[in-house]
Amino acid sequence: MAINNLEGYLNKYKNGNLDLNLKVNFNNACKDQLFRAYANTITLSDERLSAYTSKLEIAFKEKSNCINCKSLSNCKNELRGYCYTAYVNEKDSLTFTYESCPYMLEEIQKEEVAKNMSLFDMPRDIRNSKLIDIDIKDKNRTAAIKWISKFIDDYHDNNHIKGLYLHGSFGSGKTYLIAALFNELTKQGLKSAIVYWPEFLRSLKSSFNTNYEEKFNYIKRVPLLLIDDIGAESVSAWGRDEILSSILQFRMQEEMSTFFTSNMSMTDLEEHLSITKAKNDRLKSRRIMERIKQVSTEMEIVSKNRRN
Ligand code: ADP
Ligand code: MG
Numbered sequence: 001m002a003i004n005n006l007e008g009y010l011n012k013y014k015n016g017n018l019d020l021n022l023k024v025n026f027n028n029a030c031k032d033q034l035f036r037a038y039a040n041t042i043t044l045s046d047e048r049l050s051a052y053t054s055k056l057e058i059a060f061k062e063k064s065n066c067i068n069c070k071s072l073s074n075c076k077n078e079l080r081g082y083c084y085t086a087y088v089n090e091k092d093s094l095t096f097t098y099e100s101c102p103y104m105l106e107e108i109q110k111e112e113v114a115k116n117m118s119l120f121d122m123p124r125d126i127r128n129s130k131l132i133d134i135d136i137k138d139k140n141r142t143a144a145i146k147w148i149s150k151f152i153d154d155y156h157d158n159n160h161i162k163g164l165y166l167h168g169s170f171g172s173g174k175t176y177l178i179a180a181l182f183n184e185l186t187k188q189g190l191k192s193a194i195v196y197w198p199e200f201l202r203s204l205k206s207s208f209n210t211n212y213e214e215k216f217n218y219i220k221r222v223p224l225l226l227i228d229d230i231g232a233e234s235v236s237a238w239g240r241d242e243i244l245s246s247i248l249q250f251r252m253q254e255e256m257s258t259f260f261t262s263n264m265s266m267t268d269l270e271e272h273l274s275i276t277k278a279k280n281d282r283l284k285s286r287r288i289m290e291r292i293k294q295v296s297t298e299m300e301i302v303s304k305n306r307r308n
Contacts, residue, residue: 026050035060043088052086052094059084059096072103081107109187117186118218121199122228129180140303141173147299148181151257155185159223160255165292167262168301174261177301178226185224192224198233201243216243220250224257231264235276241284248291258295266298 026049030036038060039049049056062084065076072081081104089095100108114127134145147164154161166174175194182192200219204212219225233239251258264272266289273285 022050022053023047025053029053029057034064038063042086042094044092044094048093052096055084055094055096056086059086066101069101069103072101072107075101075103080104113183113186116189116191117182118191118193118222120193120215120219121196121203122194126175126179126194127183129176129183131180131184134177134180138303141177141301144177144299144301147297148177151181152184155257159257161257162294163224163226163257163259163296165260165262165266165296165298166301167260167265167298168303170263172301172303174301175226175228178228178259178261182224182226190224191222192226193219193222194226194228195219196228197230201233201236201239204243205238216247220247221254221256224259225251226259226261228261229263230260231262231269231272235273237276237281237284240273240276240288245284245288245291248288248295252291252294256295260292260296265300266292 023046026046030039030046035057039046039056042049042056058078062077066083069075075081077083079098081101082098083101084096085099086094086096110127117127119126131148134141144164144166151161151164164178166178168174179194182194186192204215207215227244248258250256262269269292270285270289273288274280274282
């Protein structure tokens with residue numbers, strides 16, 4: 001009994017000292033006017049706050065770091081893109097969590113978009129193309145831009161609509177326009193893929209033992225597909241009759257929106273696709289063109305070369 005009493009007394013004494021230490025630490029921290037002002041924004045008594053001085057100091061420092069921060073790469077916090085933050089919880093004590101900062105939220109959103117837009121042999125900066133940046137004063141693009149806006153509206157109601165076959169000279173912004181359209185729809189959660197066609201065929205040919213099937217099936221089934229620069233490939237019977245033809249056949253049957261960019265009109269492409277090293281095969285190229293026409297609408301874009 002006596003021993004218990006002694007223990008109780010010692011504990012009380014220790015706790016009293018502890019409380020005192022906590023208060024001293026908190027008061028010391030509050031000598032910094034800014035920390036004091038920060039602590040005032042939290043709706044708890046100083047007595048309660050004093051139990052968290054060291055955590056509050058970290059949260060205060062992180063919050064201060066955020067105030068003048070310009071970008072994620074300048075982040076000075078412990079966890080890049082996150083701010084250690086105090087919240088008053090239901091028990092009237094504090095909970096600390098890592099809150100993502102606005103720059104981090106933006107990056108997370110971009111990553112989400114990136115996951116939904118697959119690029120095959122395309123430069124990564126194509127992800128930065130935005131409809132909002134398109135020069136609407138350029139009259140040569142009016143028709144294409146109108147078409148794109150209508151597509152966005154219509155696609156929400158019916159995703160079995162034709163894509164665009166956009167042709168025109170090198171550097172006229174064809175790829176940019178369609179990529180901007182995809183970016184817009186991808187932001188809304190839809191999946192898309194852009195395939196640089198000449199390179200895709202080359203890499204497909206050399207990847208039979210690797211992820212060939214996976215790639216091939218992916219682009220066959222992705223809801224929005226752009227076959228970029230069709231006509232710039234060197235035509236082979238294999239690329240035309242096994243790869244292109246079966247992708248188009250599937251997409252035609254499933255009525256999946258398919259886009260093309262090309263330096264060639266449909267008529268020129270038909271000619272181009274008819275000539276392989278082995279022979280001239282009009283029938284095969286005509287069959288491909290029939291499928292292209294089933295899945296897309298032809299449009300020409302005339303514009304100056306935008307490449308530097
Ligand atoms: P194409 O596919 O017709 O050969 P691109 O789409 O590759 O042309 O465009 C050529 C260059 O011009 C690219 O570097 C692209 O980023 C840029 N570009 C095209 N359209 C725009 C635009 N509206 N705003 C900004 N840059 C653009
Ligand atoms: Mg292009």
